[in-house]
Amino acid sequence: MNAPAPAEGSNRAWLLVGGSVVAALLLVGIYFAAGGASYTPEKTQDPCKHRPWSNPESLGDFANQFSVSALDGAACQLGVSREALAQALATPEAREEFLDRYDISDKELARAIRASLLRTVDDAEQAGALSPLLADPLRSFLKQIPLDQAIELVNDASSLLSSAEGFLGPAGALLEQFLP
């Protein structure tokens, strides 16, 4: 191919540089507008932010809400995220690591969980998700749980969400007893 004339060569040079700038800006602009800057894992929610109870459709639904609410309350009191607490309660090793990382004692953890369980019953009752007929005995039961039993509830964890299993085990059993 013959070399282009100088003026034509200069035009082509400007065209190439200009075209490159447009192409680069266009791509970056489109990807940005399509949400490229916010394509990140969802941020965890503030556990201290109140989550309203909805009317449970089943025992499973109640158990889910109860678990989440209890985790929220305990996490809020301990100043950690709900997700971090749920992971910590999965295994004894995870719990130890969590306590070391956040400089929390076993007693503080158990106290927070027990208090949160009681608050959860209150919240469920206030929201009309739990009948007072069920709430009162449940509250009495939870009040009687000694500190070490609250820790036991946590220690029973055997998976990522074992905290929920811990909470729901006795709660579920009680509910079943009081359900018609």
Added chain:
Amino acid sequence: MALAAVPAALIARRAGPGRTAAVGLAVFAGAGLACGVADELSTLILARCVQALGGAAAVTASLELLPATVGSERRATVIWASAGATGAALGPAVGGILTELISWQSIFLLQVPVALAAAVPIFSVARHEAATGIIDTELRQTGRPHLWANVALAMVSAAIAAALFLLVLLLIEGWRLSPIGAAIVVSVMPLAAILGSRLDAHVPDARARAAAGAILVSGGLGGLALLPSAKVVLTLPPQILVGIGLALVLSALTETALGGRAPQAIHGGWTISARHAGVVIGLLALTPVFTADIAQQREDAIDAGTAVILDSKVDPLLKLSLAEKISDRLDDEKGKVPTIGPAFEPLPENEDERAEVETLQDELQDQLDRGATHAFSPSFGLAALIGLLALIPIGLSRRVDL
């Protein structure tokens, strides 16, 4: 390679390019064989170092041999520069295919016959040099290397290294593609590079081509930093820009670095040194950023995944069982992004329950994909910035119309 290129070029100048290229190719082939049969990492690294010495000798000496073959020094420079750019773009794709179809060792073993075949025509030149004692190269005074062109080459090479290596890592480790799948995806880059190299003939201004190339490489990397979803198809437009850009910028800067300078082998050696030093510096600069980000994103993705599980309406007992299996998969993968599908099998028979579980699976996978993709964003963004900063030395390099 970065350290050996200039000394190898000096040897080529003294001992003759034919002999140097022949010996270089033989060393390259022998070391390639050693790489292919290496059973220890230390042996592989040592053999790779030896291979770099042979490669440096062959590549720089070939620049002295090319003018006789292609007719002019100018044309030789253009071909040599284009070959380097195409090779850089082609490497990851060919490597991925060979690794998947045969083995990683095959990458090195296949180099042996290729290097030996390349050495055959050079032997006659080497014999001529040995017999006559005449070196067919004019021993001209070595001029100073083109500082700005070589600095720019190092910077764009650092940026291109990010595009090539990080994209392959994202596809395989982040999005769980097979090596051959990733190789097919990144083959877009060399194809675009071939397209980009065709622009060379239409725009004689090397500085304009270098600037356009650096802008395209940076734009492509910017696109990779802003991927709006974990979809392979979204990597294609950025790859096209990077491919065209790298062909333009590498060849233009190499031509600028060599233009009007002699001897070609030594200045070619400087460009090889600059490019490889750029790759090393780029990886050294980007790896800590990348590893820190991937650890953070993994943590964020696990938190987000935990939130998805906690908020899911799936039956609590099923949820607990799923969480346990997912947790096991995370442990098994040891820091890699897991494929969570098997944790959800078998799906519940109840239609409503199955729909809820499938929704949970999709949401969890989305969080993992978001984490894996975003972990690469800062590194791609930093590489884009390095590519843009290369415009400064490109602007300072004098205009050379070849």
